Amino acid sequence: MTTSAPTTGPAPVTDTPPVIAVVSKKAPVILAVVTVALAAAVALGSQSGDTSFRLATRNDFVEIPDITVPAVGTAWVAVVLMALCAAESVRRYLAHRDTPLWLVAVFSVIGMIGFLGWAAAGATLPVVGLLAGALALAVPLVFGALGGVLGERVGVVNIAIDGQLLAGAFAAALVGSVAGSAWVGVLGAAAAGALVALILGVFAISYFVDQVIVGVVLNVLIVGLTSFMFSQVLAPNAADLNSPPRLGPVTIPVLGDIPVIGPILFRQSALVYLLYVAVAVVTWALYRTKWGLRVRAVGEHPKAADTVGIDVVRTRYRTVLIAGAIAGAGGAFYTLVSVSQFNREMTGGAGYIALAAVIFGKWDPIRATLAALLFGFASNLQGVLSVIGSPVPSEFMLMLPYVVTVFAVAGLVGQSRAPAASGVPYRKG
Amino acid sequence: MTHPEEPSTGAHTQGIPAPSPEATTGVTTTPGSDPERPSGNGRWYDVARAITTGNALVAVLSIFLAVVVGSILILVTDDAVRESAGYLGSRPSDFFRSSWEAISGAYSALFRGSVYNSRGADFAAQIRPLTETLKFAAPLIAAGLGVGLAFRTGLFNIGGRGQMLLAGAAAGWIGINADGPAIIQLPLAIIVGMAVGALWAGLAGLLKARTGAHEVIVTIMLNYVAFYLVFYALSRQSLLQAPGSINPKSLPMDDSATMPKLLGERFNLHLGFVLALVAVAVVWWLLSRSALGFRFRAVGVNPHAARTAGIDVGRTYVVAMLIAGALVGLAGVNQTLGTTTAGVTTDLDAGIGFDAITVALLGRSHPLGILGAGLLFGAFKAGGFSMQASEGIPVDIVLVIQSLIVLFIAAPPLVRAMFRLPAKEAA
Numbered sequence: 001m002t003t004s005a006p007t008t009g010p011a012p013v014t015d016t017p018p019v020i021a022v023v024s025k026k027a028p029v030i031l032a033v034v035t036v037a038l039a040a041a042v043a044l045g046s047q048s049g050d051t052s053f054r055l056a057t058r059n060d061f062v063e064i065p066d067i068t069v070p071a072v073g074t075a076w077v078a079v080v081l082m083a084l085c086a087a088e089s090v091r092r093y094l095a096h097r098d099t100p101l102w103l104v105a106v107f108s109v110i111g112m113i114g115f116l117g118w119a120a121a122g123a124t125l126p127v128v129g130l131l132a133g134a135l136a137l138a139v140p141l142v143f144g145a146l147g148g149v150l151g152e153r154v155g156v157v158n159i160a161i162d163g164q165l166l167a168g169a170f171a172a173a174l175v176g177s178v179a180g181s182a183w184v185g186v187l188g189a190a191a192a193g194a195l196v197a198l199i200l201g202v203f204a205i206s207y208f209v210d211q212v213i214v215g216v217v218l219n220v221l222i223v224g225l226t227s228f229m230f231s232q233v234l235a236p237n238a239a240d241l242n243s244p245p246r247l248g249p250v251t252i253p254v255l256g257d258i259p260v261i262g263p264i265l266f267r268q269s270a271l272v273y274l275l276y277v278a279v280a281v282v283t284w285a286l287y288r289t290k291w292g293l294r295v296r297a298v299g300e301h302p303k304a305a306d307t308v309g310i311d312v313v314r315t316r317y318r319t320v321l322i323a324g325a326i327a328g329a330g331g332a333f334y335t336l337v338s339v340s341q342f343n344r345e346m347t348g349g350a351g352y353i354a355l356a357a358v359i360f361g362k363w364d365p366i367r368a369t370l371a372a373l374l375f376g377f378a379s380n381l382q383g384v385l386s387v388i389g390s391p392v393p394s395e396f397m398l399m400l401p402y403v404v405t406v407f408a409v410a411g412l413v414g415q416s417r418a419p420a421a422s423g424v425p426y427r428k429g
Numbered sequence: 430m431t432h433p434e435e436p437s438t439g440a441h442t443q444g445i446p447a448p449s450p451e452a453t454t455g456v457t458t459t460p461g462s463d464p465e466r467p468s469g470n471g472r473w474y475d476v477a478r479a480i481t482t483g484n485a486l487v488a489v490l491s492i493f494l495a496v497v498v499g500s501i502l503i504l505v506t507d508d509a510v511r512e513s514a515g516y517l518g519s520r521p522s523d524f525f526r527s528s529w530e531a532i533s534g535a536y537s538a539l540f541r542g543s544v545y546n547s548r549g550a551d552f553a554a555q556i557r558p559l560t561e562t563l564k565f566a567a568p569l570i571a572a573g574l575g576v577g578l579a580f581r582t583g584l585f586n587i588g589g590r591g592q593m594l595l596a597g598a599a600a601g602w603i604g605i606n607a608d609g610p611a612i613i614q615l616p617l618a619i620i621v622g623m624a625v626g627a628l629w630a631g632l633a634g635l636l637k638a639r640t641g642a643h644e645v646i647v648t649i650m651l652n653y654v655a656f657y658l659v660f661y662a663l664s665r666q667s668l669l670q671a672p673g674s675i676n677p678k679s680l681p682m683d684d685s686a687t688m689p690k691l692l693g694e695r696f697n698l699h700l701g702f703v704l705a706l707v708a709v710a711v712v713w714w715l716l717s718r719s720a721l722g723f724r725f726r727a728v729g730v731n732p733h734a735a736r737t738a739g740i741d742v743g744r745t746y747v748v749a750m751l752i753a754g755a756l757v758g759l760a761g762v763n764q765t766l767g768t769t770t771a772g773v774t775t776d777l778d779a780g781i782g783f784d785a786i787t788v789a790l791l792g793r794s795h796p797l798g799i800l801g802a803g804l805l806f807g808a809f810k811a812g813g814f815s816m817q818a819s820e821g822i823p824v825d826i827v828l829v830i831q832s833l834i835v836l837f838i839a840a841p842p843l844v845r846a847m848f849r850l851p852a853k854e855a856a
Contacts (some may be wrong), residue, residue, distance in 0.1 A: 159645075207840040212585055212645050213790065214839070217832045220783055224828025225502075231823040232506035343823075352649055359646060395661035402650040409642040409650075 027099035031086040031107055035079060038111060041392075042075040042118055049122035055260050064259055071121030078114020082107055123388040130384050131143045131377075132264045135272065138376025139337070140165055140347070142275055143330020144354030145361065145368040146282050147193070150323035152363055153286065154316050155299040155421040159215025159328050160200050161329040162351020163222035163240055167192040168331020170226040173342035174234065176244030176335070185244050186271070186332045193328015196222060201320045205313055208425040219351070227344040242335045247271055248338045269337045271329075278326060283365045295319050299419035302426040327354075356405035363418060454581035469754075488791070490839035490844050492805075499830040500532050503822060507531040534820050542815025543808035553695055558811060560698040564768065566807025567702040568593075568760035568781045573799040574712045575630075575756030580794040581716060582749035583729035584637070588630060588648030589757045589782030591655030594775065594781075596626035596758030597765040601679055602669060604662030604686035604766055611685040618686050619704075619762050627751045629655060634750025638743030644750070652782070660670020660775050669773060679773040688767035701763035705803075708756060713796040725749050757785065762847045788833040806831060 052068045053176040059283035085107040089099040116125055142159040158164075171192030176185025200218060234242040247269045255265040286292040294315055297305040302312045335342050353375050361368030382397035442577050465718035504510050509566045510531055513523040535656045541547065572589050579586035633651060636642040638788030662668040663677035688700035716722040727735040728745045736742050764777045788806055792798030813827035837844050 008829075203836065203840055203843075207843050209836075212587075213786075214836070216587060216786055217785070217835050217839075220787070220828055221832035221836070224825045224832060226825050227825035228502065228829060229506070231825065342514045349653065352653070355646070356650060393661055395657040395664070399657040401652050402653040404652070406636070406642070406647055406650045409646050410636050410640040 001155065002217050014329050022286040024210075027104065028086060028093045031082070031089050034107075034111060035082040038075070038082065039079045042079065044073060045118070045196070047071050047075075047118055047121040051117045051120050051122070053117075054124050055128060066124065069117055071117055074117035075114045078110050078117070079199050081110045082114070085110070088313035107325040119385055119392060120388050125388070126384070128260060128263050130271020130380060132268070133335050133383070134373065134377040135264065136268060136337070136376075137380050138373045139269075139271055139275055140330040140333045140350050141354045141357055141372035141376055142369050143333075144327045144351055145156075145357040145372045146278060146365055147323040147325075147327030147330070148355055148358035148419040149361070149363055149365050149368050150282065150286070150295070150326070151320055152169075152196075152358060152413055152422045153299045154295045154319040154323075155302060155419060155424060155426070156204055156316055157199070157211040157215065157423040158197075158200065158320070158323065158327075159212055159355065160196055160218040160351075161354045162347055162349060163215075163219040164193040164196045164324050164327035165334075165347045165351050166219075166222050166226055166345070166352075167196050168265070168328035169334040170229070170331075170342050171328070172332035173242055173244050173340075173383075176332075177241050178225055180245065182245045182247045182336050185336055186247075186329055187273070189332035190325040190329040193331065194325040196328070197320045200324070201317050204425065205316050205320070208427065211423050211425075223345055226342075230342060230344050234375060242341045244340055246340045247332075271333055271337055274329070277378040278329075279369050280367060282326070286365060294418070299421055299425075300377055302421050302424075306426075306428065312428070316426070327351075330354075355403055356401055359418075360408045438691040444537050449724045487841045487844050488838055490848055491834050494837050494844065494847065495830045495833035498833055499826055500535075502826060502829065503531055503535050504528055535816055535822055538816040538819045538822075539809075539812035541812075541819075543812030548823075556697060560692060560696045561811040562804065562808040563702050565697050565805075565810040566803045567705040568763045568768070569784055569788050569806050569810075570705040570800055570803035571701075571708050571763060572760035572781050572785030573762070573792060573795060573803050574708055575753040575758075576785045577789035577792060577794035577796070577799050578712060578716070578725070578756065579749055579753040580789055581729045582725040582745065583732060584634070584746060584749060585645050586630065586633075586750070586753050586757070587645055587783075587786065588633060588650055588651050588655075588754075589760075589785045590778050591648070591652035591776040591782070592626040592629050592754050592757040593761035593764070593782050594659045595629050595655045595761070596622040596754075597761035597772050597777045598669060599625035599767045600762040601682065604682040605680050606668075607686075608683070609685065611689075614683065614686045615766070617687070618766055619759070620787060621809075622762035622765070623758040626761060627755040630754025630757065631747055631751040632759040634747040637750075640745045644746075656775060659773075663773065663775065671772065677775060681772050682766060682770045686766060687770045688763075697768070699767040704763065705801060706800075709800050710761060711794045712756070716796065717806070721748070756784070760785070784831065792834045792836060 049071055050068050051071045051074065054066045054068045057065045069160025085103055092099055144165055147164060148158050168189035171187040172189035176182050179185065179188075192246060196218060200211075203214045204211040221276055230242075249267055249269050250273070252273075253265040256262045258266070271384050286295065294305065294310050297308075298310060298312050298315045298319075305315075306312050331347070334346050354372065357368050357371040357375055361371040378397055378400045382394045385392065385397065386394045489660075507527070509527040510524065513520075513527045516662050517524050523567070542558050544559055546555050546558050548556065556587050572593065575592070576586050576589060600618045603614065603618035609615060609617075629651060633642075633644045633647040636647050639645045659669075660677060663670050663679060666674075667674055669679045672676060690696060691698045691700065691702065714722075716725065724735070724740050724745050727738065727740055728742050735745070760781055761777065764779065764781070765773055769777060784806060788799055788802045791805070792800070792802035809827045809831060813824040816822050816826075817824045
């Protein structure tokens, strides 16, 4: 993970010095520990019966029957396969080679199937509903993480993601109700997020205030402001000001009829489709456009960027505002998709999970999106398992994103390195 | 970009070398590098300077500005004011009278709820608000000291919530399950609570010292881990949940584990305030009179210089976080054993973990400053509730005013520009 392995094969004829490869032993250790943990859980737990994985939804084009497997048997098969993966990882470590990503991916999928088969014994697991719900729950996290990635890439740490989500949720409810249109509500949410970002920018970029302090205080400020306005203005006039129209699920023709994938990806609310666009556009803009190159230059080495004529302050302001608008739009999820009214502190700290996704995703839009999806999956899985009745306490499932992030920051799960100038105010001269 | 007012923090940094790329990091981890090598000293130097220097005028003006903004919010959302604004042109006197009534009503209610209630029946009822202020101030002071001590060492402790929750839950467990006379059970509960808070914060310090993990991220994440741990304990009857209950709440504290009331049963003020005052004295002595405190400050001002001088920086981080966690833990203990003795819940921190950051910033991380800031915010809290009860203004306005105060205080050039004060000269 951390170092590149030398290629094996015939010795090179050229006179290159031998490459000393230091291969991390984190991957084999972690794989082995997870395997043992699952084996212990299966051996000690008292699960029995069959588990059904339901892949079909009600109005499917093609009927897929449920897949029913014996719970404990599935888990043991998974443990054996996981042990094989772990052994392969150990073998590669002993041969001074890194564990490839595909091995970890295969391991994770097998492990998840084994765990689910074991945990949901005696019940039917709605696989499609589980994954579709995970995607829906991840919407604000992904928007928030995209905003966070953009901010950090240009050198401004954005702890205020939670404030931007909350401001977005508030504005979406208010503007959506007044205008009578959910899409105007989304615009309002983006504007509110940008407004929070503007305050962050004024203090962090123009007045050199420590960005972490501004972010933390802004979160408190937005909680206070929205709660105050909620009790004073929204709650007494709920019918006029706090009942926005909903963004219901929209089925995309053809794509939505694909079995399994269709219901998960293409029968979602319009905000999810906006999310696909946002992830694609941000990734493309950050890595493939002149603007993105400038953003990254300013985030890594503002002085060099300044020297070649990039206006550091303007670039930072512009990017932070865009980032705030994206995060704010994510806040619209709470009041336009999830429930159609605003309530105090309704984000429940999702902005901090988004921040975790930014770091776990190594400041990259695609990886941060995947991390946010993973965190959404963890929280939805907890909900589904608590309905079925699972042997794992739901609190520990909910804890998972945070624990994983602590491990990631501590360097136990791969290396994560922030943009060099992230968090550092730029003083010209 | 250049500003008409050179920011004071900028002037201070001229004495030290410009931050080099490897020294300037934000939320960064560099696990591959020397584990004892902390990152971002230039930035923390600025923070430490910004917090520990500056003058009282800016603080007063910041409070004034925040109150003005709060007043505008109250006016805009007041029904009578909005109505009279509709016919401002024909009868402006109505508008000004209703505005005056809204504002003066709000702030006199705030005063009545926090300092002196002129409408009280007897003297005890009249001064009761003041004791309420002290009661609310106690955990703010203790937790503020924890955050401030970490600031002085160059660490940002945002984990107050988690440290308070775990400390409060641990103290609560002792307060419910350990039997014994008050002379044993109460101190035992306090010490265990503080120890748990210390360990939880120390974990963040250890990760920073060993792996370079940024304490901001770690403490934020540990807040949530602590929350779910306490929630788990509160939903298992074998741990903390009250027997026969389905709510995530514990039994009330034993009488022998509750903090004694200081002024008799009519007042809620309890021993916690005295403990907070003791903590102020201890931290003051620690920071300004002890060798350990000197190491804290040396590392906070410049970790590289501190290492050159022979100070073990990583170890100092761990020790600082341990003490900071114990102080924040005291705030959690204060809640469980003193203020809300009806039982441990996941709301026991009551936002104090985050309020403590604003207290430490307003108090400029100095123990006496934190004492003053804690009293001020305690008064806001006590008065906020009476404002909500008598004037119908939501208590959330207090959060707005508090956070605005800290924002303005953190940006002296902004405040100076708003009041057209001359820029501060370099010290």
